[in-house]
Amino acid sequence: MHFAVLQFPASNCDQDCVHAIRVLGHTADLVWHKEASLGNSDAVIVPGGFSYGDYLRCGAIARFSPVMQAVSEFAARGGLVLGICNGFQILCEAGLLPGALIRNRDLQFHCEQVFLKTGNRETPFTRQIPPAKLLRIPIAHGDGCYFADEQTLEQLQTGGQILWQYCDDAGELTDNSNPNGSLLNIAGICNASRNVAGLMPHPDRASETILGSDDGRWIFESMLHALAPGGP
């Protein structure tokens, strides 16, 4: 499979994402934000970083890049799109995912390992995650507090769109395990048609045991499984 990894000015996890996909035995190329085409990509990753210096709002400027028009069209055709950290913020700003990411409730930048509970395993981003497995994945963000109005939160819950929630090491969704104040401890969601997902934690930084955890692989493996011939 071939992944397109977008690259905006001040993306800084683009190479990590390319590396993570290559480690899994697949190919990935960087696609510069001024490109109007994604080429023959099977899936898209919008990586982390500080696109356009986080000016105005995180992701607010990147969403108007030419490549994002191509991503919107790709997503509308059912293509798999995963946004990580700043990529999640960009997808929300672009309206490809509901809600928004705001400043962490304690105003601090958090750079630490978190535990994630998977809420719905019936999606292309979660299907390969073993049942009851908690993912240990790092976060690194200052604006990761997920916000959406009550109606949207209800839709996310009833539609099985909450993919990952911050939890403690026993899998409990406690306030202490919520690093940023996200509503419902939300760490990651998908759209209603389940082909676009975003999360604040970095699976790209947890894809090899040498990095301390390879739990992030389950997310990429799920996407690869969904894309494989004969896959779901």
Added chain:
Amino acid sequence: MKAKIIITPKKAVLDPQGKVVENTLIHMGYQGVTGVHVGKYVEIDLAPGTDRETAKATLNEAAHKFLSNPVIEDYRLEIE
């Protein structure tokens, strides 16, 4: 001609900056402070002779689509 756009967090949205500033004002002894909301201010220079109503419509669109995020923010547009 200038357009001024004042962007504030929606009341339902957690505003930790506003809360910290509020607490500090109270700590400093300023009486009667019951709420603080920290937002953004955008000033846009417009070409002389720009039609006020057209500018208002255009900038309302820009503020809705780009300068503010309606999910989390409200804005107020003034043209002078």
